[in-house]
Each structure stands twice: as C-alpha cells, then as structure tokens.
Amino acid sequence: MRIIIIGAGDFGYHIAKALCKKNDVVIVEKEPASLDRIGELDVHTLQGNGGDVKVLVEAGVKKADLFVAVTRSDELNIVACMAAKLLNPDIRTIARVSNPDYIDKPVDRRNKIGVDAMVCPELALAAEFEQVVSMPSAVSVENLVSGKVKMVEFKINKFNPLVGKKLSEANIPHGCVISAIFRKSELMIPHGDDVILVGDRILSVGRLESITEFRKMFGESPGQKFRVAIIGGGNVGFYLANMLRKTDFYIKLIERDKKRCEELAEKLRGILIVHGDGTDISLLKEEDIGSMDVTVSATDSDERNLLCSLLAKQFGAKKVAARVDRFEYTRLFEMVGIDVAMSPIQATVNEVLKSTMGTGIESLINIEEEKGKIIELTANQGSKAVSAPLKDLKFPKGAIISVIVRDNDVIVPDGSHVIAPGDRVIVFALTSAVSKVESLFG
16 A cells, blocks of 8 residues: 655654555655654555655655655645545545634544545543543553443553452453453464453453443442543643543532633633642642542643553552653653553554444454554455354464344354444454454455
C-alpha cells in the first residue's frame, strides 16, 4: 500500500514507524529540521507544504491508497485532505483535528468535504481516561461492538483471590474470558493450566454484566461513588470533566490559570474548580489529594504530569493516571510507579492502522507497545472463518477468539461454535499472527 503522511512531528513519526515495514510510505514536511528524525525510518521524504497541490502530485498522491495529515494545524490538515481527494477520489483520507469548533467526538466522518476520518487526539485521550476513571480497579478499559463488549486490563496484587490459582480453577464469571497475561516483559496467550501470579496484568474480554461481576475480585462494589481529581484544565482536562458530569462521582479540577478557571467554572456547572498549581505540595495537602480514588494529570507538559502524579501517589491517591505526549515515555512513566500512562498519539495511530488492514476490520487496539492487538471484525459471507466449527479452523498459533457477538448475544465460544456471516468477532493476536487472522476473515 502506498501511503502519504503530511507532517513529520511526533504523530507523523509514530504513524510512519508503525507502517513503514509493510508499506511504501512518503512523508511531506515543510521544516527541514523535522525531517532529521525521520531519517532512521525506511520511508521517502519530501520537503514542502502539504497543502500545495504541486507538492502532493510530486509525492505521488494520484497513485496513493491512503493519505494522513497530522500537522499541528487543523486547517492545513483539512485542506490537504480535500486537495488529495480532488486529485484522487479513490484515496482514503484521515485528518488530525483538535479544535472543538470542528469536532465533538474522538473520530468523526466528514466525507462531504473529502475527509473520510477526522480524529481528535485530545477527545480520544479524554474518552480513554473516562473509561479508566469509571473503573478504578482497571489499568485500561476499551469498549467494543458499540459498548456490548468491554476489554479490561487488571493488575494482580498480593491480596487478590486469583493469586496462585490455575485459570481453570479461577471461577471467572460466565460471559468473560482472560485473553492474555502480561508477565514482566512477556505477553502470553493463557491456557487452563497457567497459574496467575502477583504482578501479572490480565486482559479480560466479555459482556458488560460479566465484567462488572469480575470487578468484585478487585475490590470494587457496584454503585460505589468515587472521588476524582483532574489536574490541568486544558482541552483534555475539560473534555474529561465534561464526560464525567453524567456520573455521581465527586469531581474537582485544579488549574493554575485564573482566567481559564473562570471559563471552566462557567462551562462545568456542578464541578469544583480550584485555582492552583498541581505541583504545589501545600495545595495538594489542602485539597486532600490523598483521599482520591483516581487522580488524572492532564496538563500539556509531560514533566508536570509526571511530578503531579508522583506527588499524588506519595500522598496516598489510590490510582494515578497521566497524559504523556511523548509516546515513547509511556513505559518510563509506568516504570516509576504511575498506574496508567496514556498518549494522545495512540488513538490516531490505531485509526490509521485500521485503514491499512483488510475488509471487515471494525476496530483495532494495540496492546503492550504493539506486541499484540485486539481486533474487532465482521465475519463476511465466503470468508474461511465462516460456517465451520472453530475446532476445524486452522486458526493461527498466537491468536485466540475471545468472544462472538451475534445480534445482542455475547458468546464466549468453544470448539463447537460456528461463526455465522454478520457476526462480530473479537480476536486477540500477537503481532506475528495478525496477517494470518486477516486472511481467515478476508
């Protein structure tokens, strides 16, 4: 596949890194200095303005399959996609857009103006934080199949009743399955004889009711009212607070800019807005940050987010989550004790990757720095995966079907189950097995 990326910043770099091994990638960037880092990747580069038709033609837009505009300018990204579509009506276009005047959901479709997918990284990040805040026992949470299925990652501590048990003895709620175990640096597809150890992170997939029941093993009670602190009232902090307003959680938002506090107080009725610095120890003590069930640091500075999170953890906050703009720092944050570190870049990368995969891909989630993937597929008539018992399918080693959704039924399958055309299928796959999974459903 031939792919053109406009913008060689962090977004452009990580998208190119994810795609360049299997695709012909061209990166267009106006600033020469920004192209220096790209030199380590196996891609073509072109210096120029991504909104200039002549530059796009030189980049090969007329023969390209995918066009991704991820500069810092929303307007340039939109214009570049419109131009690409005019030059090549068959090309798929994706634009990064952050201004709330242009977009009000994490991913939107604007086909009429030539943008097949408009991605707001800040809204996507806020939505991910909202899932994690709503389930404090979880490390990460994702909705699949329009919310009918949840994927949840839990960490096993020494008090958890699952410690020392084989999976076959773990009494996992019906309608829920453990699809993967993270153990130190290893990502495993578990079997019945595998024993759960302290420090393991387990990836569970299942229907909402089953996941709710499973949460009880991690100390959560249904209907529990959580205390949440958000540090940073920029776009991500505002989006998150606004999403949480529909809950009955106790929420406070700390912002150091007084004028911004006044704006937030006007827009976020019912939420306590505190004017102050999230790195101020006296303020954190005064606001009783240690009593919080979840503290989210969402400023536009990685350094401040790290410091705020570490201070909150030191004061006793049960769970701390942090925004990390430098994607490569997410693992570092977790290594020093941050429970959840999330980057706005990942949502954009996932949307682009979904566009490069086969037909029937509904959603795609990278797991553990792209060691594995959760793939949501629609089973098509005529594909190899349809109309044969699962035990008779030559399903690739390194992949597992977690659940099948048929209409409103969520099924945890065994070898006797048969996938029917139109079923939504959730597959966990190690990266090495993804292409074989695609071929089964293609």
